Amino acid sequence: MVRFQRKATASDKDKHIEAHFTASDLIKDIVIGMADGLTVPFALAAGLSGTLSNSNLVVVAGFAEIAAGSIAMGLGGYLAARTDHEHYMAELERERFEIVMYPEKERQEVADILHAWNLPDSAISQAVDTISKDPDRWIDFMMKHELGLEKPEPKRARNSSLTIGLSYIIGGIIPLAPYIMIARPEMALIISAVVTLLALFGFGYVKGRFTGSTPFKSAWQTMLVGGLAAGFAYLISKWIA
Amino acid sequence: MVRFQRKATASDKDKHIEAHFTASDLIKDIVIGMADGLTVPFALAAGLSGTLSNSNLVVVAGFAEIAAGSIAMGLGGYLAARTDHEHYMAELERERFEIVMYPEKERQEVADILHAWNLPDSAISQAVDTISKDPDRWIDFMMKHELGLEKPEPKRARNSSLTIGLSYIIGGIIPLAPYIMIARPEMALIISAVVTLLALFGFGYVKGRFTGSTPFKSAWQTMLVGGLAAGFAYLISKWIA
Numbered sequence: 001m002v003r004f005q006r007k008a009t010a011s012d013k014d015k016h017i018e019a020h021f022t023a024s025d026l027i028k029d030i031v032i033g034m035a036d037g038l039t040v041p042f043a044l045a046a047g048l049s050g051t052l053s054n055s056n057l058v059v060v061a062g063f064a065e066i067a068a069g070s071i072a073m074g075l076g077g078y079l080a081a082r083t084d085h086e087h088y089m090a091e092l093e094r095e096r097f098e099i100v101m102y103p104e105k106e107r108q109e110v111a112d113i114l115h116a117w118n119l120p121d122s123a124i125s126q127a128v129d130t131i132s133k134d135p136d137r138w139i140d141f142m143m144k145h146e147l148g149l150e151k152p153e154p155k156r157a158r159n160s161s162l163t164i165g166l167s168y169i170i171g172g173i174i175p176l177a178p179y180i181m182i183a184r185p186e187m188a189l190i191i192s193a194v195v196t197l198l199a200l201f202g203f204g205y206v207k208g209r210f211t212g213s214t215p216f217k218s219a220w221q222t223m224l225v226g227g228l229a230a231g232f233a234y235l236i237s238k239w240i241a
Numbered sequence: 242m243v244r245f246q247r248k249a250t251a252s253d254k255d256k257h258i259e260a261h262f263t264a265s266d267l268i269k270d271i272v273i274g275m276a277d278g279l280t281v282p283f284a285l286a287a288g289l290s291g292t293l294s295n296s297n298l299v300v301v302a303g304f305a306e307i308a309a310g311s312i313a314m315g316l317g318g319y320l321a322a323r324t325d326h327e328h329y330m331a332e333l334e335r336e337r338f339e340i341v342m343y344p345e346k347e348r349q350e351v352a353d354i355l356h357a358w359n360l361p362d363s364a365i366s367q368a369v370d371t372i373s374k375d376p377d378r379w380i381d382f383m384m385k386h387e388l389g390l391e392k393p394e395p396k397r398a399r400n401s402s403l404t405i406g407l408s409y410i411i412g413g414i415i416p417l418a419p420y421i422m423i424a425r426p427e428m429a430l431i432i433s434a435v436v437t438l439l440a441l442f443g444f445g446y447v448k449g450r451f452t453g454s455t456p457f458k459s460a461w462q463t464m465l466v467g468g469l470a471a472g473f474a475y476l477i478s479k480w481i482a
Binding site: 048059224228 | 307465467482
């Protein structure tokens with residue numbers, strides 16, 4: 001399951017395109033969004049439950065955070081992806097211009113890249129000829145190896161941001177549910193903490209499978225971050241109030 | 242200023258290492274942390290100011306969020322970077338094992354990668370010989386071009402997470418400051434909104450310079466995300482309370 005850690009190389013162009021539409025990518029986005037949605041609203045509610053006497057206010061604050069956090073993550077992620085795409089297109093145009101206007105300079109750049117890979121000199125000049133014969137391949141080579149830019153996929157980026165934003169909302173409702181049902185915040189906190197820490201453990205486990213980490217280690221770490229965030233929020237709000 | 246968008250290629254190994262210790266990287270981390278710290282605590286405080294009658298409670302909730310958010314971002318980012326590093330080291334060991342145990346298979350993989358780059362056949366066999374002569378270069382080539390993994394820098398990742406976490410705290414204090422000084426939340430909200438939206442515009446502008454976007458466009462977008470997050474948080478908390 002290290003597949004998602006890989007950036008596409010020229011050699012797995014086809015696999016790369018295919019992988020971007022698998023169910024696993026969807027699961028990954030859901031896990032990212034939910035893990036964040038579980039963490040911050042949980043920690044905020046836990047923090048406030050030591051200070052506020054009524055669960056209603058905790059719920060109001062929790063949902064205000066969910067609204068803010070989901071928009072910041074979802075819309076923020078979407079706009080960042082759009083910027084990446086525009087940046088890529090602008091650089092693409094520049095390379096297209098450069099191979100027409102300064103072909104010798106660009107040929108030299110191909111040679112420099114191949115040289116850095118320790119290819120033998122005779123192979124380099126032959127390779128430069130082959131690459132620079134086809135403008136599309138040439139531009140593709142420069143984008144990837146001179147600029148280190150992978151072609152972004154705007155549609156995938158948009159869906160991904162939407163999924164993460166929605167999952168943040170769903171994740172955030174879990175730690176708040178006990179406060180909706182139980183009027184005394186201290187009581188609600190206990191149930192919220194048990195449910196959320198278990199959920200964080202589960203999501204951390206799944207997340208570990210997507211990030212090349214040991215699932216159990218990822219599970220413990222995700223739970224730890226949530227627990228520490230809640231603990232600090234609790235102490236800070238006790239201290240200020 | 243598109244430098245930060247670039248992933249390192251073999252051809253700029255030295256530049257890459259150097260770039261990772263520039264002041265610009267520090268500024269980038271500060272901008273990321275502060276922009277997030279400005280957005281979510283601002284939106285939460287704005288959301289609550291329509292519901293709570295006392296600024297004190299808004300301040301408590303705001304600081305609880307800052308504690309939770311800075312730990313989630315800072316510690317979460319640090320652990321993610323450590324996971325990347327461990328993953329890289331595990332894959333490195335595997336490649337080291339494979340070039341000893343299955344040299345022919347690994348030579349074929351080098352040839353496949355070069356083939357996908359459209360290098361001429363005669364160049365490929367010569368290049369495979371050169372690359373596979375030096376085990377370190379060979380492993381380096383496989384890590385980069387078969388697995389698409391760049392060597393992570395654990396120290397840089399740790400400092401980066403710490404900087405982002407601390408900047409989140411500083412960023413978050415800006416929108417809360419008016420609530421500390423003004424008892425009526427509606428009044429405080431007006432000043433908080435003006436100051437924060439201006440600050441988001443400024444940070445968005447700087448962020449644009451680091452992400453290859455047009456600075457003014459980035460400025461407007463960053464302000465828009467903050468404004469929408471605050472607006473939705475306000476509506477949600479009015480609706481629930």
